[in-house]
Amino acid sequence: MSTRVQVTFDSADPAAHAAFWAQALGYELEPPPDGFASWDEALDAWGVPPDHRNDRSALVDPAGEGPRLFFQKVPEPKQAKNRVHLDLRAAAGTDVEARMPALETECARLVALGATRVARHEPDRTSGGFIVMLDPEGNEFCLD
Incomplete structure (x- = not known):
């Protein structure tokens, strides 16, 4: 059995970073969890304050073939060349x-x-x- 892969990006602005890669790859924003009409509705229900709503974002391949892309907010800027690209x-x-x-x-x-x-x-x-x-x-x- 193979293991599914997620590619994770450290990011200063997860929403904007995800928007670029969505356009570059033809990916889509991951839909909100079942039972929620939007991510805002889910984040409201979970009590996530407005200043933390851009702490992460995720994209999925609409065909379900490629890996999930996850963008997580980090405080530090990129320092060196990627070891994986x-x-x-x-x-x-x-x-x-x-x-x-x-x-x-x-x-x-x-x-x-x-x-x-x-x-x-x-x-x-x-x-x-x-x-x-x-x-x-x-x-x-x-x-x-």
């Missing part, structure tokens, strides 16, 4: 001629959402080429 397979299976243009198109879309382009790595004998980026909170990820 996401690779967005934006051009998987694309032929060599179309690969980098497809990655550039996705890069432009993500920059418009708030990401930062860091570096483009050209195809070579060991790689089909990729683009390194940062999400709005400075976490590295790659377009592959």
Whole structure:
């Protein structure tokens, strides 16, 4: 039996961070628990004060295939390069001629959402080429 995976992001602003990744990946905000029409209704019932309502957020793959993404508020800013990062397979299976243009198109879309382009790595004998980026909170990820 396999173990389900959740990817957790430390974040200064979980709601905004989750909004970026929802757009980047086509994910959705996790629905409120059964019995609640909205997250505000659930948080009211649980007595969560307004100043703690952006302490966490979660996204789910609408197709139910990808991992849940969880965003948790932390007080400290990001300090160093990620030891683990996401690779967005934006051009998987694309032929060599179309690969980098497809990655550039996705890069432009993500920059418009708030990401930062860091570096483009050209195809070579060991790689089909990729683009390194940062999400709005400075976490590295790659377009592959």
